[in-house]
Amino acid sequence: MLVVRPARPDDFDAFMGFARRSGPGFTSLPEDEALLAKRLEKSLATFSSDAPKPDGDGGIYLLMIESAKGGKPFGCAAVKTNIGRDVPFFNYRIVTYGQASKAANRRFEMRALTMVNDYTGCTEVGTLFLEPERRGDGAGKLLSLSRFMLMASSPTRFHGTVVSELRGVVHLDGRSPFWEVVGRPFYRMDFDEADNLSATSDNQFIIDLSPKHAIYVDLLPDSARGAIGETHPDGAPARRLLEREGLRFEGVIDIFDGGPLLATRIEDTRTVRDSLALPFVAGDAHGEERAMLSNDRVDGFRCTLVPARITPDAVIVAPQVLEALEMEDGQIGRVRSFDV
Known part of the structure; x- marks a missing residue:
């Protein structure tokens, strides 16, 4: 029997191990001891708080999965409250512009990417990692859905909108086809450096260096266009679970790897609604x-x-x-x- 429980102080070594094994593009698990220790400490405080306000400071509920008989945890997941309040939460929204000319007898639509922070204050489910050798027999499903069971136990602790950012297309060598075209020219750094900065800083560098105007999708090469809204192969099962839970792609993507953001109202998630x-x-x-x-x-x-x-x-x-x-x-x- 497997059990999901809140993270404890003695889980730090396992938590660091997950960060080392998570691979490039897994922003919520940076290989940074000080940062992960701070997140673990914040999780302990969030779980033990009486009833934090959903519009207050950001909190995190960090979960671990292990055998009911004990032993070392082999996966983690998290629910974050009030995202974007402590550190800005930016995305690209895919917008559609209508183009028309009577003189040229042309009418068509063009897609563009515009930077937004529309989900500030929302609840985010993320940090889902399971050791590869332990995947199967329902472990991943238990770990993923346990976050919604937690929210169902006290919905007033959480903002009415739930989102999940899924890792986008990132190759084994750490190269992101979306970043190479849409990110590198503006930030002048490698994907790994930008990804690490976004996980460990206050994201001021995004405000300073991000494109100030819309980016027309038709101007991008096929490699970057094909990565827009696509999920990393390792995240495909997680995406299917989230979609069955009721979350939907709303045309919003990650600014670094182009991965999709899924969202829904908390009362519309299957677990909160049907449990x-x-x-x-x-x-x-x-x-x-x-x-x-x-x-x-x-x-x-x-x-x-x-x-x-x-x-x-x-x-x-x-x-x-x-x-x-x-x-x-x-x-x-x-x-x-x-x-x-």
Whole structure:
């Protein structure tokens, strides 16, 4: 049995290991000990806070996945609140201009990229990393959807709009076809340097150096155009899960690698909309379909994916499930049928 739980101080070495293995373009996991230590400390404070306001300072809920029997974590994920308030959150929005000339008998549309910060203050789900050798058997799905189970336990802690930035096309050598054409001429630096700066600085360099006018997509070479809104192959399963959860591509992309930003209202996510708060009762759930289960609290959050029998009045689970979720028999938990 696998369990997702809040990150602890003794997870730092594992957290650093994820950063080293995450690869180029994974902005939310920079290989920076001081920064990751600060994020871990901030997560501890965010989880233990009473009820942070969704329009207050930015917070982060950092989650780890491990065996219910203990051992070293092998993946992480996060929910960030109020993005863009501590550090500006910039994107390109794809806009369409209508072009027409009666004299030339021409009418057509042209796409362009304009820089925006439309999602300041929103909630972001991200930092999803799972060690390659542990992928499969529902581990990635549990880790991804656990973030929505956390939000469902206390929706008022989170902004009404949920977004997720997915890593765009970045080659094994660290080269981004979008960056080479759209980024490098303006910033005069390699992709890795810009990516690291965006993760470790206040992003003033973006304000200083970014293009001040719209960029016409038709002027870009095929390599850059083809990367607009595309997801890194490693992120394709995560994108499918997010889309099944209800998030949609809204024509907004990352300014560095061109990866897509998906968004929806928190009440429209399947987990927040469809999950139920019911008593969890110890019993025989052998042979039942697997379900997402959590102890339905923020501080001390626990989530797992196991067989469960869902009735109108209660959720029947094996006794060891209650132990893994740190719940008493008959205590209220949260359940979501697992159909993805």
